Amino acid sequence: MKYEPQQLQRLRNGLEAFLDLGLSDGGTASGTAYEWKTLADSIFGVAGVRIPTERLRKFARGEPHRDIARKKMGDRHYPCLSGERMEAVVIFLTQEDSDGYLFPLEDLQINPDGLSAVHRLAEHLNGNRHTERMSGASGLAGCFIADQNTADISAIVTLCFSKRNHNGLVPFSISKKHQSKKQVFKENKASEPELEQPTGNDISVDRYRGWAVLTPEESMLLLAKKIDTDENIIYTALGIDKALYLQKSAEAMALLEIEQPEDGVLIQIDGDADNTQDLLVNVKENFLQQILLFRRQVKDAV
Numbered sequence: 001m002k003y004e005p006q007q008l009q010r011l012r013n014g015l016e017a018f019l020d021l022g023l024s025d026g027g028t029a030s031g032t033a034y035e036w037k038t039l040a041d042s043i044f045g046v047a048g049v050r051i052p053t054e055r056l057r058k059f060a061r062g063e064p065h066r067d068i069a070r071k072k073m074g075d076r077h078y079p080c081l082s083g084e085r086m087e088a089v090v091i092f093l094t095q096e097d098s099d100g101y102l103f104p105l106e107d108l109q110i111n112p113d114g115l116s117a118v119h120r121l122a123e124h125l126n127g128n129r130h131t132e133r134m135s136g137a138s139g140l141a142g143c144f145i146a147d148q149n150t151a152d153i154s155a156i157v158t159l160c161f162s163k164r165n166h167n168g169l170v171p172f173s174i175s176k177k178h179q180s181k182k183q184v185f186k187e188n189k190a191s192e193p194e195l196e197q198p199t200g201n202d203i204s205v206d207r208y209r210g211w212a213v214l215t216p217e218e219s220m221l222l223l224a225k226k227i228d229t230d231e232n233i234i235y236t237a238l239g240i241d242k243a244l245y246l247q248k249s250a251e252a253m254a255l256l257e258i259e260q261p262e263d264g265v266l267i268q269i270d271g272d273a274d275n276t277q278d279l280l281v282n283v284k285e286n287f288l289q290q291i292l293l294f295r296r297q298v299k300d301a302v
Contacts (some may be wrong), residue, residue: 003086007108011079014093014102015039015060023058046098047088093109118211118223125215137165137214139244144253144294153178159294161212166213171278174224176281177205208233216246222255238291250296257290
């Protein structure tokens with residue numbers, strides 16, 4: 001069977017989980033990490049196929065890319081396994097009586113919307129609790145809008161929740177329309193320099209798709225990926241209109257945005273008091289810019 005890149009990555013992630021976390025008994029952390037040879041022996045014990053240790057390591061973690069340009073960029077090359085060796089890995093990770101059982105075989109099926117992964121997250125957050133949820137996900141349906149302003153960029157952020165929802169999971173989309181605040185002056189010999197109006201090149205739109213997860217604690221996480229680059233963006237709710245808890249439509253919410261930090265936001269901590277203070281100052285300066293106040297824009301859901 002031929003596996004797609006997303007499926008191969010899931011298999012690699014599963015093998016690495018056993019190596020790094022010492023997983024056993026269906027995903028329970030044992031505290032003792034596997035060695036590559038131990039992992040290869042375990043696969044042989046379950047599937048009856050011997051995979052050379054080095055081949056298994058290169059499949060899971062790759063090797064420096066053979067293309068010099070891509071190697072300089074940090075890209076890695078991931079060799080494939082032969083048919084029976086690949087199937088042995090699949091059996092090890094998906095067969096319920098296997099020492100390496102991590103997920104059922106059907107979870108290897110590709111879901112372009114990421115529903116399988118986010119559904120497992122919701123299951124993990126819910127645990128074994130079966131209490132009735134107070135907040136109604138249907139009250140999110142519709143579009144909300146917020147202004148986001150930084151020193152260099154102003155943006156209009158539109159957040160649209162679907163009418164569809166299941167057990168606290170709600171699909172959503174985000175568009176961020178950015179406009180540069182950069183001031184460009186044109187020379188005018190007869191008078192003072194004049195400020196040029198922003199051009200079309202100063203405006204850009206980023207689009208994201210993802211899932212909102214309502215937790216049993218009545219909090220909310222929003223996980224999304226940028227459509228053209230697959231970059232992650234995460235929001236966590238700081239406050240939601242109490243109407244949501246009355247099974248009515250929410251009219252406003254405050255979200256904390258977490259995305260890839262700009263240069264200078266990440267600071268290496270070496271124990272020096274001044275360095276730590278710099279980090280605290282930087283966090284405080286950026287924190288307010290990361291809080292977005294959304295208000296309902298339209299009543300119709302996407």
